[in-house]
Amino acid sequence: MSSFIATFVVLLAFFFLMSIGYLIKHKAVAGSCGGLGSLxxxxxxxxxxxxxxxxxxxxxxxxxxxxxxxxRII
Incomplete structure (x- = not known):
């Protein structure tokens, strides 16, 4: 049970840190690779x-x- 609580706390900490980053930069989380278009x-x-x-x-x-x-009508 303690490992579940620790995992939950770490997950909440990551969400909290990501929300602080969003509030400061006003930029949504995005991938870094660019997808297939970059290739x-x-x-x-x-x-x-x-x-x-x-x-x-x-x-x-x-x-x-x-x-x-x-x-098409128009």
Whole structure:
């Protein structure tokens, strides 16, 4: 039981310190690596020749975009 209480206190201390940092800097917590965009990858599946399942999904997305542009009122 004492390890649970100690873990809870440490967790609360981290939340408290992060909230103090937010109040001082007015900046939200953000990742440092930049994600896939920093590596030059535009999408999660960056294959030259996508598999059949991915190709069907891409065709479906293209047809939906085409339908939206055709049926647009404005």
């Amino acid at each position: 030059g990858i535009d999408k999660a599946c960056d294959c030259d020749d996508p598999c059949d399942k991915r190709r069907a999904k891409m065709e479906d997305e293209d047809s939906r975009k085409e339908k939206l542009t055709q049926n």
